[in-house]
Amino acid sequence: IQGATDITLRVNGQAHTVRVEPRVTLLDALRERLDLTGTKKGCDHGQCGACTVHVGGRRTLSCLTLAVMAQGKEITTIEGLSQGEQLHPMQQAFLKHDGFQCGYCTPGQIMSGVACVQEGHASTDAQAREWMSGNLCRCGAYPNILAAVREVAQRG
Numbered sequence: 001i002q003g004a005t006d007i008t009l010r011v012n013g014q015a016h017t018v019r020v021e022p023r024v025t026l027l028d029a030l031r032e033r034l035d036l037t038g039t040k041k042g043c044d045h046g047q048c049g050a051c052t053v054h055v056g057g058r059r060t061l062s063c064l065t066l067a068v069m070a071q072g073k074e075i076t077t078i079e080g081l082s083q084g085e086q087l088h089p090m091q092q093a094f095l096k097h098d099g100f101q102c103g104y105c106t107p108g109q110i111m112s113g114v115a116c117v118q119e120g121h122a123s124t125d126a127q128a129r130e131w132m133s134g135n136l137c138r139c140g141a142y143p144n145i146l147a148a149v150r151e152v153a154q155r156g
């Protein structure tokens, strides 16, 4: 590939070396180079939240992040949340509350939900709604998504 360089990405605790052009987004590197297709491409323009991952512990829109900029940071995707067969509490809460319909927005919602709770931004319904507002759901599963996030937040 012209102008491509080798970069090392640490994803879900594992280091991967991939050859990418400087303009390749983290989203495309994850999906197309590392086959981590749990992270979804909705708008590809920073407007829907479907591509949300954690970079260095912070939620990040991977469609707006260049893969080269994510080097040296710990990246977590939806595939890295569960411990083997044991689902993450946020994944369990989404199942319990039917926090999805088509499921397309769900990985991004869950990654945002985990961060929202960690940030302490889910202590009331209104606060959680506001801090989750970057994650759109075309199916309108918002009340159930909110219930899932709030349950995890309340468990502390």
Ligand code: FES
Residues within 6 Å of the ligand: 040, 041, 042, 043, 044, 045, 046, 047, 048, 049, 050, 051, 052, 061, 062, 063, 064
């Ligand atoms: Fe990144 Fe929509 S795909 S915000």
Ligand code: FES
Residues within 6 Å of the ligand: 099, 100, 101, 102, 103, 104, 105, 106, 136, 137, 138, 139, 140, 141
């Ligand atoms: Fe379909 Fe959210 S569950 S877009």
